[in-house]
Amino acid sequence: MAIAEEPTGHVMGHAMKRKEDPRFITGQGRYLDDIVLPRMLYMAIVHSPYAHARIKSIDASAALQLPGVHLVLTGADLDQMGLGWMPTMAGDREMTLAVGKVLYQYQEVAVVLAESRALAEDAAQLVEVEYEPLPVIVDPFESMKPDAPVLREDREQKDNHVFHWEVGDRTATEQLLRSCDVVVRQKVRFQRIHPAPLEPCGCIADFNKATGRLTLYMTSQAPHAHRTVFSMVTGIPEQNIHIISPDVGGGFGNKVPIYPGYVAAIVASLKLGRPVKWVETRTENLTETAFARDYHMEAELGATKDGVVQALKVKTIADHGAFDAAADPSKFPAGLFSICTGSYDFPNAFAEVDAFYTNKTPGGIAYRCSFRVTEASYLIERTMDVLADELGMDPAELRLKNFVPPEKFPYHSALGWTYDSGRYAETLKKALERFDYTKRRQEQDERRRKGELVGIGLSTFTEVVGAGPSQTFDIMGIKMFDSAEIRVHPTGSAIVRAGTRHQGQGHETTWAQIVGEELGLDPQNILVEEGDTDTAPYGLGTYASRSTPTAGAAIAMAARRIREKAQKIAAYLLEVSEEDLEWRDQKFQVRGVPSKAVTMQEIAFAAYTNLPEGMEPGLEATYYYDPPNLTFPNGAYLCQVSIDKGTGEVKVEKFLAVDDCGNVINPMIVEGQIHGGLTEGFAIAFMQEIVYDEDGNHLATNFSDYLVPTAWEAPDWETDRTVTPSPHHPIGAKGVGESPNVGSPAAFVNAVIDALSPLGIRHIDMPLTREKIWRALREHGIEE
Amino acid sequence: MAVSSTQVSVHVKINGQEITKECEVRTLLAYFLREQLGLTGVHVGCDTTSCGACTVLLDGKTAIKSCTVFAPQVDGHELLTVEGLGEADHLHPIQQAFWDCHALQCGYCTPGMELAVLALLQRNPNPTDEEIRFGLSGNLCRCTGYKNIVKAVHQAAEIMNHPSTSQSVTL
Structure with a gap:
């Protein structure tokens, strides 16, 4: 039996080389577009050439005549299914595919499903859309004018104002400004930019009619939250949605929202009963995604x-x-x-x-x-x-x-x-x-x-x-905590799963280091897995520098739960009471008797082979961490x-x-x-x-x-x-x-x-x- | 717009292996490699010859962007992709250096970047910082900020110039 080696010392704070790198440096990473499923179809999107226009007609007949083209979906098709619009994370709604009109250039108007990527692109160009151009507003200072055309005719509110938000004491601040010796005023624009990760967004939606399950391979920074939202939007029971976020080629926030392409691919797979792949071009990434x-x-x-x-x-x-x-x-x-x-x-x-x-x-x-x-x-x-x-x-x-x-x-700032x-x-x-x-x-x-x-x-x-704390922070009602599950195997190796999803941040290494430090195990023998909603505990994902503050904390706390149980096993193995033990030099040792000690490897083996009577077998823990x-x-x-x-x-x-x-x-x-x-x-x-x-x-x-x-x-x-x-x-x-x-x-x-x-x-x-x-x-x- | 379905036969030597495959005339080399040969270490990041994620080595010396080359254009030529550079138990010094120097994060640009480095070091075995930065300016990385890539190129150059100092074997 191969017993995992003990670590040589503390592993926190060390420049350990990354455990995930061997697959990346040899081209063996598995990104979304690397996945190919049997009978898979490809989806291409028809985009609006206009920034603001009414859609007068859509004629897909020429596209559908091409051999190998299976389906064209428009906003009207989705609207009939109740999916023409989808909720946004900000409490607004957006068109899945354009319904009635387009509101920005490159907006998704229709999708085409075909046997190959190239055929889908060919067919997309054959979809004839007739537009009636409308006045365009690109400047919010024009948009706010009382006589500006109302862009969002679907809203009850008949102007272009989205929201007003304020914080702090306006009166006190203005009074104080009037009494200051010096007041400077500066206008500062932070221009519109795009994260442009090197891998664009995409998905493979695979609905299996026999099992009723939707497997969704997706470039997702937040797979669990996405599962819940997809369930709420489509009505598919949540246990029947399985999201796998494979290796992600950079995110930087680009892969947090749900985009129309994902929803259209799911609908197409539901309709056709075949896997549907959609991968953005760079142009689509820069023009359509947030x-x-x-x-x-x-x-x-x-x-x-x-x-x-x-x-x-x-x-x-x-x-x-x-x-x-x-x-x-x-x-x-x-x-x-x-x-x-x-x-x-x-x-x-x-x-x-x-x-x-x-x-x-x-x-x-x-x-x-x-x-x-x-x-x-x-x-x-x-x-x-x-x-x-x-x-x-x-x-x-x-x-x-x-x-x-x-x-x-702790400092209480004027803005809370x-x-x-x-x-x-x-x-x-x-x-x-x-x-x-x-x-x-x-x-x-x-x-x-x-x-x-x-x-x-x-x-x-x-x-x-x-973010959390969850009392204040939620996304569409889902509280912003994060989670970790650690299972220590009999030989002293372990698997760690977290609700986050790295895109280059190195979690496969740093999470292993936290567990290694907390439990005295060798990080090389600790496997870290993220991005599979069937196996990982529920979490809100990786963005906004939240992984270490939330999931990193959950990992440390789950490890400490394991250490609590391990202490009981150690006391049994050393035939002393728990109180006589201390965690020192990454072992449990009898206070004042360093020679009398057990390692986590020994404890792990005992957790499956030699337990105190009445103790639940195994050595694992889950922790949901809600930051204070x-x-x-x-x-x-x-x-x-x-x-x-x-x-x-x-x-x-x-x-x-x-x-x-x-x-x-x-x-x-x-x-x-x-x-x-x-x-x-x-x-x-x-x-x-x-x-x-x-x-x-x-x-x-x-x-x-x-x-x-x-x-x-x-x-x-x-x-x-x-x-x-x-x-x-x-x-x-x-x-x-x-x-x-x-x-x-x-x-x-x-x-x-x-x-x-x-x-x-x-x-x-x-x-x-x-x-x-x-x-x-x-x-x-x-x-x- | 004409929809072409003209098939041609392409014969190439890829990573040391002779291969003959039928493909549509318009098939881009990147997709030929990825979808017909399963060489998914070739990544596509832009379609406009800007990002270099699809970089492969042509005839042992020229780094080309395979998203802007038609597959039939490489008929009769030799190609190297990351899959032929080295394997996990037998890393090329460039791969080893990328790992040692933390010259990658998400890994998406890495295969193309490594092949661009190989082409650079074959042209110039002892590049300066400036020569490395200029030599790799056809390959985008959004994660690392390039500093550690420059460091990795120096390490790889050192080992490739003095192969006896390393257990790794150069190509």
Whole structure:
């Protein structure tokens, strides 16, 4: 019998190589499109060329005449089945396939089912749709006008307003702003962007008439929640829906919502009794699936003349596109935007968001972001720099003056959060020292005197991640906890299943490390499985940096349940009472007698072979963890740039990210997450934008127009950390995957604006393309 | 629009094996490899020659994007896909370096990236950081931020230039 080897020591905090990598580096990953089922059909989508138009007729006869084409479904077909519309996570509804009219370009109008991918695409082009174009609105400031055409004729409310949300004390904030020595006002746009994971979305819907079961292979970040929603929408009993989310090629929030393609594929499989595969093209991914951001924000920040912040007032106009398909917890239509007071001790604040419909793709997802936290963080970090400029104060000094001090934790913010922990000044001071901030400022002065445009930017953000607690956080009523199940096998190996679903975050390694640490087992012998709703315990999935705060905690707690039982078995094996035992050096040993000890391997074997009388056999546990609070990771990012006066090109000369995500499970993986998030933050600051023309034409339909960075554009990254554990998390960890994406855009933009500040420039909206900077330089008299 | 069903025979040597297959003239090489030969390590991420997830090696030296090549165009040629690069118990130094350096996260870009690295190192066995970044600029990665990929290329170059220092065997 092969007994699993004992671990050599502690495994938490170690840079263990990833257990999932051998299959990926050899091309043996199993992604959605790699799965082929017998008698499988392919689905292609017919898209609208118009941004707003009435559908006068759809003629599918030519498509259906092609040999090998089995079915064409339109919105009217689905409507007859009660599936023409589907609920969105935001409490709105959206068309599954266009019913009566289209509301954005590329909207799904019909689907075609055929024997091959190419045949389905051929047939889709033969579906004749007659449209009557309608007036198009692409700007929420036009959409809000009283005489604007009403886009959503299906609603009782006859205007384009989606919702108003506000938080904080408006009167007190406005009063305080009137009495402040200094008030700065800044309009800041966070442009519309798209996560664009390298693997597009897709599914295989396989309805088996004989068993009544629907097996749905799906690029899903939240398979359990999706199962429940599909059951509610289609009426298929939930036990008969089996979702398998195979290897997922990146998500970044793109694979959280339910898209029309999934529902159409399910309906087609139900009708035809055959498996149906649908895989997006890149164009479909960028044009049909949900966008992120698109916030028009305005901040008013008041302070004393020596730079102590007093009050913050934020007004935001949000563009939600044709349907409110934002992926936020149900009670938070503007997500966690109320984190907009950031790391600073504001006595008073007020924030409001008004959302409007436009003829653009629906969405409002959390792209590598804990629900609108990126918008909030960018706004406050940008505005703090505007205040520093107004006061003529160093932006680092201004931040140090206003940080929430360590003794105020747990800190109750003016907008209702209870920050768990943070040592903001320490994090920033570490960054300033390592960056050689003072010296670089001196060098900046010298280079400026020589005529160079050189800037240094800071961002000292606080994130809020790890939704629940379930009392406050739910998605369509489903409480936001997460779960884990651990089974320890007789030989001392184990399987761990969680309600999360990784897409590159490394759970197969880090979950094994948590169990290894808690139980004294070798992580190499711990198999981690996620993404199968028939086997994994119910959970809400992986997004918004919630996996470690929720499922990571559930894993530690399930392991501790196992350890409680193990202690009883250990007492029996050592013939002592439980109280005489202590868990030390990853063994149970008799207090004061280190030689008298049993390992978890020995206990595991006994759990199946040699139990105390009356004890239930086996060694496994399940834990549903409902977090008492969110976790609040923070960071201090420093960026130095120079700008080419001739071309407007920005060069990132140095970037340092000092993060504090509490206790670290695997530093290699945390660092990798930070590199990736910084690169996406860089992309957002300088490259990525989903643009529409005034007719509603989508102008970023592929990677030639929607620019994501290659190795050539991406800067080099330096990272470091401080460690302030979360006091309420079982292993003191916080989420981290999104911090670099949340915190870095402001650091880049602040650096560029700092470089341009001698010209009197105080703000330019992202993305800071060469053209935009070149124009700003020309407008300010730079001709070189 | 004409719907073509003209079949042609394509003869290629793939990962050392001679293969002859019938396919539609318009079949893209990426789908020929994935769907007709089951080589699903070839990934498709964009259809527009932008992302490089479908990169394979042509005639032992040229990295090509198989989503923008018709299968009949490689008739009579030789191809290497990730499946021919190395296996879990016999990793190529590039694969080993990607694992060692945490140069991948979701893994979707990895096979194409590894083949682009092989082509790069065959052209330039001792590339600088800048040469690596330029050499891989046809391959997108959305997860890693590239820093660890650059690190992995240096490690792979070192081992491929001094094969005796490693137990792994170069191709």
